[in-house]
Amino acid sequence: MLQTLFLSLGIALMAGWILIVGKAVIVPVLAAVIAVYVLINGAAWLRRWTVLRRCPAWLLQMVILAGFVVGLFSLAAVVAVTLEEMADRAPAYQANLETLAVRIAEAFGAESDPTWADIRRLAFGQLDLPARIGGLFSSLTSLLGSVLIVIIYAGFLMGQWASFPRRIAEAFGTGGNAAWILEIGGEINRRIGDYLTVKTLVNLVLGLLSYAVLWAMDVDFALFWAVCIGLLNYIPYLGSWLGVMLPVILSVAQFGDIWRTLLLTLLLTVMQIFVGSVLEPRWIGRQLNLSPFAVILALSFWSALWGISGAILAVPLTSVLVIIFSAFPGTRPIAVLISDVAHSAPPPERREEIFTSGP
Incomplete structure (x- = not known):
């Protein structure tokens, strides 16, 4: 036992x-796998349309992949343009x-305090917004490099996805091992x-609703913040x-008006509550069978390992571990403990569904 x-x-x-040492390799591969799941499901959804049923599966997958590439590069362009415009408007934000701060101090009678000028200088004199925003451009280059790697991996994975069952059968034989895998x-x-x-569709709806609110409130870079929220x-x-906090903080610098910022916070919060409490439970439900705890x-663990990338991948990775743990008698208790309801083994009728019918 001790051994x-x-x-x-x-x-x-x-x-x-x-996992820590191999982050630079593992994270892009996992991101590409997740992208392929969404892309192939999107291609399967397109095939449900009568006019597209006769189209070859590979053609639809290539169209979806091309749309994915265009979307990623469009997102990178939006980020680059937004950072450039933020750097231009940063002096105005700092002045606001x-x-x-002066108005708040006057409201509380702090303008007569002889130390107020020193406090303001310490609080805002050290805050060089143009320099801080300009520093984000250096990280944009590495982001574009990561995007290119993910696109390349996703393209190769989609091209070989249908051949994986045959490879598994050849590697492990046609008996129980291959069927079990x-x-x-x-x-x-x-x-x-x-x-x-479904999560991607939910985030798309949330992004559109948030964009409508940000646009109606005349918040700068509404499209960028809506993408960040999604x-x-x-x-x-x-x-x-966290997605709500970012545009709210910007609105303080843009408007210099607490009441307008509070209204924006209220509207974005209502959108989040609607999506998180009404829309998401109806669409997603308990598909992954993970307890909230x-x-x-998982969020703490994967974030500590891989930062923001780990936070995004935390739920899918943990769900995969639960499914794998449930397949072995020695680790099955772990799967039961971290599941939301009683965990069951994968049904036998699904053995041949991997890869052949899409994710």
Whole structure:
């Protein structure tokens, strides 16, 4: 028993070390796999249309992949243009912040305090917004490089996706081992594919609703902030509220008006509550079968390993681990403990569904 404990601890430490050291390789591969899940599900959805049923599957997948590439580069262009415009408007934002600080001080009678000028200088004199925003351009180059790597990986994965069952059968034989692997893969395929597709649709709706609010309130860079809100909503619990905070903070610098900022906060919060409490439960439900506490732990763990990338990948990765743990008697108790309801093994009829029918 003690030997097993030490071996398990050693394997866990080694796995953690590999995940940290191999971040530059592992994260783009996982991002590409997740992208392929969404893309192939999108191609399968297009095939449901009568006019597209006769189109070859590979053609629809290439169209979806091309749309994915265009979307990523469009997103990168929006980020680049937004950062450039932010750098141009940063002096005005800084002036608005200083003016707002003066008004707040006057409202509380602090303008007569001889130390107020020193406080304002310490608070805003050290804040060089143009320099801070300009520094973000350096990280944009590495972001574009990562996007290119993800696109390349996704293209190759989509091209070889249908051949994976044959490869597995050749590698493990046509007996029980290959069928068992296909069974586990089919369950992963179904759960992760459905979750990512529906979650992407939910985030798209949230982004559109947020854009309408930001545009109506005349917030600068409304499209950029709406995209940020949609992307951050992939992070469970914390991401949605972090997405609200970013445009709210900008509105303070843009308007210098607390009441207008409070109204913006209220409207964006209503959008988040509607999507998180009404829309998302109806569309997603309990597809991944993870307890809320397990989600929080997974979010902390993967964020500590890989930062924002780990936070976005936390839920899908943890769900995959639950499915794999449930397949082995020794780790099945772990799967039961971190599941939301009683965990069951993958149904046998799904053994051949992996890859052949799309995620």
